[in-house]
Amino acid sequence: MKTILNIKNIQVLAFLLGIAGTMLSCKKSFLDLTPISQIGATNFYKTQSDLLNAVNGAYGALQLNGQYTEEYYFLADYPDDDIESSLSAANNDFDQFERFYSNSANIYIAPAWTDGYKGILRCNNIITQAPNVTMDASLKGRYVAEAKYLRALMYFNLVRIFGDVPLVIAPLTTVSDAYEVGRSPVADVYVQIVKDLTDAEAAVPLSYTGADIGRVTKGAVQTLLGQVYLTQKNYTGAVTELAQVVNSNVYKLLPVYSDVFNPANGNNAEVIFSVGYKKGGIGEGSPFVNAFLPTGGIPTLVTIGTTGNRMNGSKDLYFAFEPGDTRRAISIDTSFIDGTGKLVKTVFTRKYLDTPPTDKDGDNDWFVHRYSDALLMYAEALNETNQTPIAHTYLNLVRNRAGLASKTGLDQAGMRLALEQERRVELCFEGHRWFDLIRTGRAITVMNAYFKKYNILLGGVLVQIAPYQLIQPVPLSQIQANPAKMPQNPGYGQ
Incomplete structure (x- = not known):
């Protein structure tokens, strides 16, 4: 008589062990583009090649739909004042993010959770098993450091989206082990993130050459750690880390701002870390070219594929650009000519335009951190440590590149608002705005003013958000799998 594993057991293991089925490769310059199949918690790495393939698979997890290929930018930008999806009326799940009535059954929430843990599983396996692999100690240390950076990045995204999350830092192989893991407090997750990044910082190089370009560098670790410190309001720590990035001369x-987004210019001098994609029908292309394309954009904006129409810009963002700002032309446009010669008025971004050979098969990378991001975070850290005069220098580097005059004489409060504005226009459509507003404590004030300004209603009532809505609900599937250990976030029904 065969034994059938209880479905709840399967759900718990799938969530905690993140059994992915396949491991996708990611960085176009150094990863073997052939998927590595069926590497799970029970596989053991014996050789340097095994470990390298595993690390490449951990990078590949960033390409999962629940991470940067799709759900990250839904959850990072839909709740803010930069995005107005024309699909909202027809797509209740998007509208939930935009007008703040998310529930645990939203189809985009569960993949963000499960795919995050799939990636964490891959990192945990590497970190745990690497000591048993016989190879050059320095190179092995670098591989482990790369995995720790990736794990920290994935946990940083999870904790910002969901708040308390399970803190799993070693492989779990039994159902009973999985049932013992509940949600850890946000503070505990941040302790692990800082530890992983601190460990990684000493073991990765400043830069790479040749086929290794695109892997995790010291600058990537320091930038993420600086961002984490800003989020924790450890401004002195943020100054220390981000100063090293700014002074590295890397x-x-x-x-020219638009050159940053040229798909043929991946891993350019402004890119600190990105999720890499490669078009060509090999399963490695990015979907952004089609996902960000407005209805009617085929064939004039892009010749092949479909129009995702998922991330249209808001008028408020368009008017946030100052006169003469050279970034606006590629960042946000208000019209285009369709295939019939008709002028179509809609607000959209040109940052991800490309010439894909097939639908959703572009060369556009997703920028996790750019140098302008690091400069503005450094200015923020300086400002918060009472070094506002020095912060002007780094704010103005970004402004001057955009053709704008330097800001002068700002006090600390004025600098905060100037940085908020500058990050909005510099980094729009790159998954920063919502988390920036949360980090600075401005999300409720800014968004409620936005809803009032444009009279955005839900059920005939003005939308106004409450503190509990700064994080998303825990996916229903996770609560059902282990209700004793997986309570719902306050304010949300199950």
Whole structure:
């Protein structure tokens, strides 16, 4: 008589062990583009090649739909004042994010949770099993450091989206082990994130050459750690980390803003870390070219594929750009000519335009951190440590590249608002705005003013958000799998 595993057991293991089925490769410059199949918690790495393949698979987890290929930018930008999806009326799940009535059954919430843990599983396996692999100690240390950075990044995204999350830092192989894991407090998750990044910082190089370009560098670790410290309000720590990035002489602002987004210019001097994609029908292309395309954009904006129409810009964002700002032309447009010669008025971004050979098969990378991001975070950290005069220098580097005059004489409060504005227009459509507003404590004030300004209603009532809505509900599937250990976030029904 065969034994059938209880479905709840399967759900718990799938969530905690993150059995992915396949491991996707990611960085176009150094990863073997052939998927590595069926590497799970019971596989053991014996050789340097095994460990390298596993690390490449951990990078590949960033390409999962629940991470940067789709759900990350839904959850990072839909709740803010930059995005107005024309699909909202027809797509209740998007509208839930935009007008703040998310529930645990939203189809985009569960993949963000489960795919995050799939990636964490891959990192945990590497970190745990690497000591048993016989190879050059320094290179092995670097591989482990890369996995720790990736794990920290994935946990950083999870904790910002959901708040308390299970803190799993070693492989779990039994159902009973999985049932013992509940949600850890946000503070505990941040302790692990800082530890992983601190460990990684010493073991990765400043830069790479040749086929290794695109892997985790010291600058990537320091930038993420600086961002984490800003989020924790450890401004002194943020200054220390971000100063090293700024003074490393590894990165620079490209003279022309639009060149940063040229798909043929991946891993350019402004890119600190990105999720890499490669078009060509090999399963490695990025969907952004079609996902960000407005209805009617085929064939004039892009010749092949479908129009996702998922991330249209808001008028408020369009008017946030100052006169003469050279970034606006590629960042946000208000019309285009369709295939019939008709002028279509809609607000959209040109940052992800490309010439894909097939639908959703672009060369556009997703920027996790750019140098301009690091400069503005450094200015923020300086400002919060009472070094506002120095902060002007780094704010103005970004402004001047955009053709704007320098800001002068700002006090601390004025600098905060100037940085909020500058990050909005510099980094729009890159998954920063919502988390920036939360980090600075401005999300409720800014969004409630936005809803009032444009009279945005839900059920005939003005939308106004409450503190509990700064994080998303726990996916229903996770609560059902282990209700004793997986309570719902306050304010949300099950």
